Amino acid sequence: MDDAIRRHCMELERCNQRGGRMLSVFDLLAAGTLDVDLTAYFLARISRGASFLVGANPGGAGKTTVMCALLNFVPAGTSLAAATDDAVHRYSQEEAGGRTCLICHEIGAGPYFAYLWGEPLRRYCASSVNGCMLATNLHADDIDEAHMQVCVENEVPYAHFTAFQLLAFMRVEGGWQTPRRRVACVYASNGHEPHQLVYAHGRGLLPGEAGRDGPWFQACRDFIARNAGGAVKTVETVRSLVLDFLAGDGG
Numbered sequence: 001m002d003d004a005i006r007r008h009c010m011e012l013e014r015c016n017q018r019g020g021r022m023l024s025v026f027d028l029l030a031a032g033t034l035d036v037d038l039t040a041y042f043l044a045r046i047s048r049g050a051s052f053l054v055g056a057n058p059g060g061a062g063k064t065t066v067m068c069a070l071l072n073f074v075p076a077g078t079s080l081a082a083a084t085d086d087a088v089h090r091y092s093q094e095e096a097g098g099r100t101c102l103i104c105h106e107i108g109a110g111p112y113f114a115y116l117w118g119e120p121l122r123r124y125c126a127s128s129v130n131g132c133m134l135a136t137n138l139h140a141d142d143i144d145e146a147h148m149q150v151c152v153e154n155e156v157p158y159a160h161f162t163a164f165q166l167l168a169f170m171r172v173e174g175g176w177q178t179p180r181r182r183v184a185c186v187y188a189s190n191g192h193e194p195h196q197l198v199y200a201h202g203r204g205l206l207p208g209e210a211g212r213d214g215p216w217f218q219a220c221r222d223f224i225a226r227n228a229g230g231a232v233k234t235v236e237t238v239r240s241l242v243l244d245f246l247a248g249d250g251g
Contacts, residue, residue, distance in 0.1 A: 012072075014082055015105055021234065022234075029224075032182060036224050038186065039224045040220040044220045046074060047075055050165040051128060051135065052167070055168070061172050063138075066168065067137050074133060081101070082113065083102045088124045088127065089123065091130060092123040101133035103135050103136065104136035106137055107136055107137070121156060122156050125150075126160055129160075141171075143195060146167060163191055164189070169183070170182065171184040185200050227241060
């Protein structure tokens with residue numbers, strides 16, 4: 001395995017709180033958590049540097065799993081780093097040049113590794129100004145709850161909230177023995193303007209979104225469709241596939 005892929009996947013593994021094999025986007029497609037168009041949309045945006053946040057109130061809803069699966073879409077040459085106090089302090093003051101994605105394991109006040117709240121969270125969000133990609137999750141079921149938690153309770157400036165260009169919110173249906181986890185809705189921003197709803201489960205990508213990136217979205221969709229439905233793919237295999245795709249399609 002390539003050293004860069006090994007380091008990438010080791011950083012993902014640090015988020016693995018429940019043990020077992022980490023799930024890839026193709027596992028999530030097979031489980032119905034994602035669909036092909038939404039997965040392609042995520043690939044098109046995240047591979048171009050979009051920061052993202054995954055929300056769900058219940059524990060065990062799968063938000064960390066989705067976050068880690070989507071981290072396989074970061075641009076080639078982008079290193080993953082846990083949002084420790086040292087890393088947040090460094091990248092809030094230094095130019096990252098788009099070469100680092102800081103992972104806050106959860107927006108929360110608990111004394112856990114790479115959990116952020118208060119001033120550390122504000123510094124973390126401010127690092128987007130210096131070119132860092134950001135990826136995180138939190139206990140929030142919708143955009144209003146996320147805004148309340150981030151901007152009101154933690155006093156993160158709204159301009160730094162919109163730097164999370166993608167906000168994905170999950171739902172869990174069915175009983176505890178057979179839960180069905182899915183991404184229920186996604187909001188997008190250009191990084192400056194307020195987020196707009198771009199995806200709703202049952203409706204798919206809203207009109208205009210699939211064509212927003214034109215040929216790039218279609219190339220991403222072709223890649224996802226071509227690799228879906230086969231043998232279950234590990235996060236290591238998927239990262240390799242994504243890098244090959246980005247190298248071949250100008251990502």
